[in-house]
Amino acid sequence: MRISHRTQKGEEAxxxxxxxxxxxxxxxxxxxxxxSSVLAALHAGYNHIDTASMYQNERDVGRALKETGIERSSVFITTKLRRGDAVGYEEAIEQCKKSLELLDTDYIDLYLVHAPPVDPEHRAPVWKAMEYCLEQGWVKSIGVSNYGVAHLDAMKKYANYMPSVNQVEYNPWLQRPHLKQATEDAGAKLMAYSPLARGKKVADPKLGEIAQRLNCTPAQVAIKFCYDQGCITIPKSSNPSRIVENIASLNIDISSEMDAIIALEENYVSGWDPTTEP
Ligand SMILES: NC(=O)c1ccc[n+]([C@@H]2O[C@H](COP(=O)([O-])OP(=O)(O)OC[C@H]3O[C@@H](n4cnc5c(N)ncnc54)[C@H](OP(=O)(O)O)[C@@H]3O)[C@@H](O)[C@H]2O)c1
Structure with a gap:
């Protein structure tokens, strides 16, 4: 999938x-x-890993990549600026350098602001730092995470480059049509985190019935739904057989059950939701 950044003049950068x-x-x-999970995933055909400074495992992602011997350009790495570190221009640049070091890589494919900086005054300088990292070539693309409609709107005033991605919770139980539209209107793609609602909805009986009719697993229905809605989809599993099960969902045709899946919507937030913060 192609992503890019919209400039003030409406051009793609x-x-x-x-x-x-x-x-x-x-x-x-x-x-x-x-x-071990990253190794299992790369072996199963995954070519995109979503980590974050907050997860404290960037070093292992880098190590796994080195161990496989797979060329750096064949794997896409997303990482994120920790919210607690999103407190100013210099601080954000320092954190980007730290992530590069921990990942042991010359560049990050996609660097995200993990959530709107708590102090609204920090949002513009932090984004300027993200733009600087992009211009330096340290990161190939920049984006945001957990930004709501108002946060995206405010960016139009201070961003030279609008984000290429907005990573938010998205799954059959939380479909967020307004936020998805606002993200796309900003020229960004929606990246669906917690596509399984953190595992809390895999046993949903209605999802189970849909999976039975489609002859696949419940997790596969939820993952493929996010994917078919045009979202970049990043399920987590540390279980090698589920890692394979989850990527196999890409081959499943769920179109005959689309209405039933859309009807699962219940505005359910499985984790945190900074999108509604001021
Ligand atoms: N930007 C943000 O603020 C933010 C927030 C949350 C998540 N994320 C990103 O999104 C990724 C995914 O979200 P998530 O980790 O919150 O949750 P998720 O992917 O929705 O669900 C993960 C949970 O589901 C289980 N699971 C995975 N595959 C399964 C399957 N086939 N059948 C049954 N259960 C299965 C996992 O257990 P096992 O590991 O035991 O399989 C785990 O407990 C994260 O890892 C992270 O990279 C970003």
Whole structure:
């Protein structure tokens, strides 16, 4: 999938290709299941890993990549500026350098502001720092995460380059049509985190019935739904057989059950939701 940044003049800048499917590594431990899960995923055909400074496992993501011997350009790495570090221009630049070092890489494919900086005064300088990292070539693309409609709107006043991606919780139980539209109107793609609602909805009986009719697993229905809605989709699993199961969802045709899946909507937030903060 192609992503790019819209300039003030409405032109496209820094276009790049992003694999629309990847492995999320939240709650995977450095020196624990992170490296083995990334290795299992790369082996299963994944070519996109979503990590974050906050997850404290960037070093293991880098190590796994080195261990496989796969060329750096064949794997897309997304990482994020920790919210607590999003407090100013210099601080954000320092954190980008730190992530590059931990990942042991010359560049990051996609660098995200993990959530709107708590102090609204910090939002413009932090984004300026993200733009600087982009211009330096340290990162190939920049974006935001957990930005709501108002946060995106405010960016139009201070951004030279609008974000290429907005990563937010998105799944059959939280479909966010307004936020998805606002993200696309800003020239960005929606990146669906927690496509399984953190595992809390995999046992939903209605989802189970749909999966049975489609002859696949419940998790596969939820993942493929996000993917078919045009979202970059990054389910997490530390379980090697589920890692394979999850990528296999890309081959499943769920179109006959689309109405039933859309009807699962219940505005359910499985984790946090900074999109509604002022
Ligand atoms: N930007 C943000 O603020 C933010 C917030 C949350 C998440 N994220 C990103 O999005 C990624 C995914 O979201 P998430 O980790 O919150 O949750 P998720 O992917 O919705 O769900 C992960 C949970 O589902 C289980 N699971 C995975 N595959 C399964 C399957 N096939 N069948 C049954 N259960 C399955 C996992 O357990 P096992 O590991 O045991 O399989 C885990 O407990 C994260 O890892 C992270 O990279 C970003």
């Amino acid at each position: 820094y276009p790049t290709e992003i694999p629309q499917f990847g492995l999320g590594v939240f709650l995977m431990a450095d020196d624990g299941d992170c490296k």
